[in-house]
Amino acid sequence: MPRLAAVVVVVALTATACAFESIEDPGIGAGGLTSTVYASDGTAVTEWHAGEDRVLVSYGDLPTHLIDAVVAIEDQRFWSHGGVDVQAMARAVSANLEAGEIVQGGSTITQQYVENVILGPTRTFEGKLSEAGLALRVEQTLTKEEILERYLNAIYWGNSAYGVGAAADVYFGKDVSELTLADSALLAAIIKAPAHYDPYTHPNVALSRRRTVLEKMAELGWVGEAEAEAADREPMLLAPRSPGEHSRYPYFTEEVKRTLMADPDFAPTPEERFQLLYRGGLQIYTTIDPAAQLAAETALDSVIPEDGPSGALVAIDPRNGHVLAMVGGDDFYDTSDPVAQFNLATLGLRQPGSSFKPFVLAAALEAGYRLDDVFPGGSETIVPGDGGPWTVTNYDDATFPDLTLREATVFSVNTVYAELITALGPRAVADLAADAGITTPLEPLPSLALGAQEVSVIDMASAYGTFATGGIHIAPLLVTRIEDADGNVIYEPVPQVTDAMPASVADRVTGVLTEAVRRGTGQQAKIGRTTAGKTGTTEAHHDAWFVGYTEEIVAAVWIGFPEGNRPLMAPYTPYTITGGTWPAQVWSRFAIGALSGVPYGELTTAGADDLVAVEIDTSTGFLAGPLCPRSRVATIHLDPDAVPTIVCPIHNHGGTAEPGTVPDVGGEPLDHAVALLEASGYEVALSWADAPGRTPGAVLFQVPAAQTALDTGSRVSITLAGPEPGTAVPDVLGMDVEAARDALQAAGLAVVVRVEAESDPADALARAGLVWAQQPSAGAEPSGPVTVWANPADVVDP
Numbered sequence: 001m002p003r004l005a006a007v008v009v010v011v012a013l014t015a016t017a018c019a020f021e022s023i024e025d026p027g028i029g030a031g032g033l034t035s036t037v038y039a040s041d042g043t044a045v046t047e048w049h050a051g052e053d054r055v056l057v058s059y060g061d062l063p064t065h066l067i068d069a070v071v072a073i074e075d076q077r078f079w080s081h082g083g084v085d086v087q088a089m090a091r092a093v094s095a096n097l098e099a100g101e102i103v104q105g106g107s108t109i110t111q112q113y114v115e116n117v118i119l120g121p122t123r124t125f126e127g128k129l130s131e132a133g134l135a136l137r138v139e140q141t142l143t144k145e146e147i148l149e150r151y152l153n154a155i156y157w158g159n160s161a162y163g164v165g166a167a168a169d170v171y172f173g174k175d176v177s178e179l180t181l182a183d184s185a186l187l188a189a190i191i192k193a194p195a196h197y198d199p200y201t202h203p204n205v206a207l208s209r210r211r212t213v214l215e216k217m218a219e220l221g222w223v224g225e226a227e228a229e230a231a232d233r234e235p236m237l238l239a240p241r242s243p244g245e246h247s248r249y250p251y252f253t254e255e256v257k258r259t260l261m262a263d264p265d266f267a268p269t270p271e272e273r274f275q276l277l278y279r280g281g282l283q284i285y286t287t288i289d290p291a292a293q294l295a296a297e298t299a300l301d302s303v304i305p306e307d308g309p310s311g312a313l314v315a316i317d318p319r320n321g322h323v324l325a326m327v328g329g330d331d332f333y334d335t336s337d338p339v340a341q342f343n344l345a346t347l348g349l350r351q352p353g354s355s356f357k358p359f360v361l362a363a364a365l366e367a368g369y370r371l372d373d374v375f376p377g378g379s380e381t382i383v384p385g386d387g388g389p390w391t392v393t394n395y396d397d398a399t400f401p402d403l404t405l406r407e408a409t410v411f412s413v414n415t416v417y418a419e420l421i422t423a424l425g426p427r428a429v430a431d432l433a434a435d436a437g438i439t440t441p442l443e444p445l446p447s448l449a450l451g452a453q454e455v456s457v458i459d460m461a462s463a464y465g466t467f468a469t470g471g472i473h474i475a476p477l478l479v480t481r482i483e484d485a486d487g488n489v490i491y492e493p494v495p496q497v498t499d500a501m502p503a504s505v506a507d508r509v510t511g512v513l514t515e516a517v518r519r520g521t522g523q524q525a526k527i528g529r530t531t532a533g534k535t536g537t538t539e540a541h542h543d544a545w546f547v548g549y550t551e552e553i554v555a556a557v558w559i560g561f562p563e564g565n566r567p568l569m570a571p572y573t574p575y576t577i578t579g580g581t582w583p584a585q586v587w588s589r590f591a592i593g594a595l596s597g598v599p600y601g602e603l604t605t606a607g608a609d610d611l612v613a614v615e616i617d618t619s620t621g622f623l624a625g626p627l628c629p630r631s632r633v634a635t636i637h638l639d640p641d642a643v644p645t646i647v648c649p650i651h652n653h654g655g656t657a658e659p660g661t662v663p664d665v666g667g668e669p670l671d672h673a674v675a676l677l678e679a680s681g682y683e684v685a686l687s688w689a690d691a692p693g694r695t696p697g698a699v700l701f702q703v704p705a706a707q708t709a710l711d712t713g714s715r716v717s718i719t720l721a722g723p724e725p726g727t728a729v730p731d732v733l734g735m736d737v738e739a740a741r742d743a744l745q746a747a748g749l750a751v752v753v754r755v756e757a758e759s760d761p762a763d764a765l766a767r768a769g770l771v772w773a774q775q776p777s778a779g780a781e782p783s784g785p786v787t788v789w790a791n792p793a794d795v796v797d798p
Contacts, residue, residue, distance in 0.1 A: 033281025033485050034166065037253055039288045040322070040480075046247035048257070048278050055165035056281070056485070057176050059149040065181045066164070067148065068222040069188035073213045075109040076220060078148070083110045083139035084132045110135040113151040157187065158194030159241075171199065173239035181223065182231040185213040200241050207236055251328030251343050252288050256478045258346075260284075266482075266491050281485030287322035287478055292553075295593030296325040299586045308573060310562050311586065312344040314458045314476075315555040315594060318465030321474035321495050323458070324553065325594070329562070339562045349440060349454035350558060354395075354412045354521075355536025355545040355579060356451030358467065358509050359433040361409055364420055365505045367428065371406040371512065374639065377621065381415040383422045385446055392418040392450070395537065395578075398632070399621035402642050409512045410520035411618075411634055412535065414450055421449035435500040437463035437473050451536055460547050461556035467513070467532065468549040468603070471506035473498050510603050513548075519635055522546060524584035524695060527591045528734040530603045535579030541567040546583035551601025553594060557583040574694075581695075592731070599760075600734055600767050614643050622648035627663055627679065630672035662716055664706030670697045673718055681712030688724040696721050729786055731778030732771050737790050740771045750785035757791050769793035 033056065034049040071078045077085050085108050107115065114134045138147065157167035164187065168176045172183050179187070189209035190197045199206035214228040223231075247253040260266050260277060267273040276282060292315055300311040315325040328343035342348065365371075379399040382391050394400070394414045400407075408416035421429055426444035433442060438459050442448060458476055466473040475496035482491035500506075513532035516522045521535040525548050533548025542564050547556040559582050560568060568577035577583075615624040619632040625647040663680050665673035670686075677684050691700055703717045704710055730747050732740035737753055744751045757764040758772045773789040776782060 033279060035277055035280055035282040035284060037247075037256065037284045037286060039249075039286060039290050040324075041290055043290065045249055045286070045288065046253050049160070055163060055169070056153050057149075057163065057165040059145045061177050062149070062152065062164070063177060063179055063184060065217075065223065066176070066179055066184035066187065068217055068220075069181075069184045069213050070152065070191065071109070071148075072216040072220055072222060073188050074112070074191060076216070078109050079144060081108060083135035083137075084108060107131065108135060109151050110138055110147055113147060113154065114138060116154045117150070155191060156194055157190055158198050159200070169239075171238055180231070180234075181214075181227065182210070182234040182236075185217070185231060186210045186236065188213045199236055199238055203236060210236075246333065248290075249288055249293055249326070250332035250341075251345060252286070252293070252323070252326040252478070254332075254341070255326065255328075255343060255346050256284070256286055259478055265493070276490075282490075283483040283487075285480050285482070287317075287324065287480060288326070289324040289594075291596075292325040292590075292594040293327075295590050296327050296555075298593065299589035300327055302589060303582050303586045304559065305574075309560055309566075309568060309577075310344060311582075312348065312457045312558045313555060313586065313590065314345045314461040315553055315590070316458075316461050316465050316476055317552065318468040318474070318549060318554045319552070321462075321465075321477040322480075323476050323478050325555070325590075326458075342562065344558070344562060345457040347456070348558075348562070349456055350543045350560060350564070351453065351538045352451040352455050352460060352545055352547075353536035353538045353543060353579065354414070354417075354451060355460065355534045355547050356433070356455070357409060357412065357417055357449070358513060358534055359436060359438075359463070360417055360421055360424070360429050360449050361405070361512065362436070362467075362501055362505050362509050363424055363429045363432040364405065365508055366432065366501060367424055369405060369420075371508060372404045372639075374402050374404055374642065375408060375416040375419060377401040377403055378415060379621070381418055383418050383446065390418065390446060394618075396618075396632075398618035400618060400636070401616065401621055401638065401644050403636060403638060406512050406515065407636050407638070409534075410515045411636065412516075412521050417449040418446065421446050432501065433463065435473065435498065436466040437475070437500070451538070457556045457558050460545070461554050464533075464547045464549050464556065465554040466500045467506045467509050468551065468554055469506070470503040471499065471501040473500040514603055517548065521578075521580045522548065522584055524580055525587045525591075527588050527595070528731050529595070529600050530734075531591070532603055533584075533587065535584060537578040537580075541569050541576060541578075544568055544577045544579045544581070544583050546579050546587045548584075548587050548591070549603075550591070550595065551603055552598055553591065555587060555590060555594075557586045557590070559583050559586070599763050600770075602766065612638060612640050612643060614638050616644070617648040617651065620648045620650050622646050622650075624648060625651060627651045627676065629664060630668040630676065633672075660709055660712065662702070662704050662706055662708045662710050665699050665702055665718060666706065668699050669695075670699075670720055673699050673720075677716050677718075682710070683713070683715045685715050685717040687717065687719045688722040689719050690723075691721040694721040696723065727781065729774070729776050729778055729780050729782050732774055732788060733778070734767070735771050736769055737771065737788075740774075740788050740790070744786050744788075749782055752785045752787040754787060754789050755792055756789050758789070764791045767791050 034047050036047050037045045039045050075085065111131050114131050118134060153163040156162055159170050161167040161170040165176055167187055168174050168179055186199060186206060189206060196202065197206045197209050211232050214232050217223040218225045218228040257277065261270065261273050267276050296313045296315060300313060304311050310330050311327065313325065313327045314323065316323055326345050328345040329340060331337065332341055334340040377400040379397050380391065380393045382389050384390065392414050395412065400413055426446055426448050429448055430442040430444045438455055440455050440459065442453055462476050477493060477495055479493060481489050484490050510532045513534055514530055517525050517531045517533050522533045525531060525533050525546055529550060531548055531550055533546060536545035543558060543560045545558050559577060566572045613635050615633050616636050617624040617628040617632055618634050623644050623646060624633040628648050628651045663676050665676055674684050689700060694700065698721050700719045700721055730743050732743050735743065741751050741753065768791050771788045771790045775787045
């Protein structure tokens with residue numbers, strides 16, 4: 001009786017098939033599509049999907065052996081039936097009627113397609129009849145090739161892979177077109193029960209099912225027996241099982257995700273934004289520059305010891321606001337680090353210290369102050385504070401003579417800036433900083449002058465970019481456009497551009513900040529081309545900053561411990577870290593890498609204004625003498641009438657060296673150390689040692705130690721941070737000929753200078769008189785004279 005009933009059901013269904021109307025193309029149903037994020041050079045950075053990793057594949061890209069494998073094991077009469085396999089269905093209906101429940105499927109590929117994209121799973125007789133009826137209608141709408149393409153793109157293959165494109169990538173790390181016969185047979189084997197035949201968790205079961213697929217293909221004559229046996233013998237070579245979504249640049253892509261999820265211009269509601277990002281199959285084109293990102297990661301890794309503090313860096317093209325690089329921590333995927341996925345570059349708020357002073361300077365210039373206005377010197381001042389008198393001292397208790405606003409900025413003099421913000425009013429500074437790009441709320445308090453309120457690394461980079469563009473602020477941009485699955489542009493943000501300050505103000509700030517790098521606190525950020533920047537160190541040494549820029553790039557570097565509970569001092573760091581040490585070194589190494597091959601631009605530089613350069617011992621405020629500690633000597637530009645007339649009597653008794661005592665030369669550069677020792681009557685012996693993180697050429701230690709009694713004429717040995725001069729070619733690109741010759745000769749190298757204009761007349765004019773090429777390149781081991789090519793100084797404007 002069950003067999004007769006089955007025949008009746010099948011005959012009835014077949015007889016009415018002609019009455020079914022065609023159905024609208026159901027596509028691949030409501031399943032999500034994987035969104036892909038791209039870097040600025042078009043390379044894929046990461047993919048986003050909400051439990052459904054799906055990449056569409058066209059029928060023409062499917063290998064023949066994959067098609068044959070799937071059809072052989074799932075529906076061998078697919079190419080000949082009309083949507084329902086009468087033989088298979090009669091057998092299934094008979095078994096199901098006899099059992100009183102659904103125990104056998106008999107579904108064709110077309111029926112499985114209908115179940116996946118229209119009906120959903122069904123286990124009732126009525127559901128199976130509806131499935132068969134819809135399959136007949138689909139066959140009248142789509143070709144067999146179209147049905148198979150949609151089916152393979154719609155079904156679930158396990159391990160979050162929806163569609164054959166995602167499955168090929170998940171299991172083999174391959175494009176579908178690269179699948180072998182053995183690969184294809186394994187994918188076909190998985191379809192029936194992805195969890196049961198999961199090759200990662202049940203490899204033997206999966207291999208057995210793969211053999212069944214190959215045997216079926218050979219039985220049908222779709223593959224030779226020898227070829228099937230060879231494929232069966234192949235080992236199952238799977239791609240490493242992914243621990244989850246891993247991005248090449250996770251701090252950046254997470255910030256892209258966070259920004260888009262908060263942007264109503266992307267989609268009106270949070271739910272719609274989520275659906276688009278994770279299920280919309282979007283192509284998201286971003287601003288990240290892989291070369292700049294690599295330079296950022298390499299620079300931080302090369303300066304900060306492995307067991308040291310953390311670092312963050314954001315780099316922006318100030319001309320368009322594009323975020324080129326972002327490092328927000330040590331390792332985003334470090335499961336042992338509780339703060340690994342906290343983005344220190346965008347979410348971390350830290351005090352910027354003196355790197356905030358340029359905003360005070362800009363507010364002063366806008367209010368009518370001049371760079372040559374003279375302020376009282378000293379080491380301490382008392383001004384009205386937030387809750388009463390505020391005593392302000394200079395970093396390291398440095399003492400200065402009366403000096404100009406320019407020099408107070410170059411040498412980061414706290415006392416002058418405390419006086420300045422008191423005169424200006426803190427509100428003017430807070431407002432200007434906000435206009436420049438600082439988005440965190442700033443309280444109008446006097447301590448703002450010394451960077452005592454918290455800001456983010458990305459904001460500092462963005463706000464300094466306003467100085468680089470002549471007072472025009474362009475808000476940071478992470479995404480350039482987004483296309484939907486059909487290639488239509490659905491999101492294309494417009495840069496937010498505002499006038500933050502007059503160009504004359506921004507250019508004067510830039511001029512002063514170039515001096516801060518050339519001869520002030522930021523000297524370790526030099527890169528061989530004009531650079532503007534400012535150091536920052538917080539009072540308790542919890543944060544160290546350097547923010548700098550050229551015409552083409554602006555970058556902010558922060559170094560500190562994420563928890564903010566340890567200072568950047570021994571024993572937590574090898575020595576006290578300030579903005580002028582590790583952050584400036586990171587910035588320099590990053591900029592050299594990021595700007596490699598980029599033509600030189602020009603920034604505004606400061607004029608001399610009839611001032612004279614004088615060496616001042618900042619520990620005493622007197623003229624520096626030969627025995628003053630060189631680490632405390634600063635070359636300051638002063639009005640001739642304001643130059644101190646007394647040589648420091650603290651370190652130079654009567655203006656001459658105290659005989660018989662070894663001076664302290666620790667940390668001093670080679671030339672200063674030798675001059676100081678020779679002035680004290682000692683011979684000097686030199687040696688060199690590798691010291692990562694220390695300034696090359698600086699004294700690491702001395703024998704005998706400082707203050708040791710030693711007869712004049714004796715020898716003092718000093719060991720300096722390597723490399724030894726002559727073992728590596730220094731970088732002289734962008735220097736004038738004389739400076740390049742001095743640098744190379746100081747390294748013990750012979751120099752050949754060739755005055756030849758570079759090929760691009762505009763570049764030759766922009767770099768007139770400057771070195772534009774060198775051989776060997778910087779960092780190489782010298783093997784003879786170093787040849788430098790320099791543009792003529794009198795290049796004619798083409």
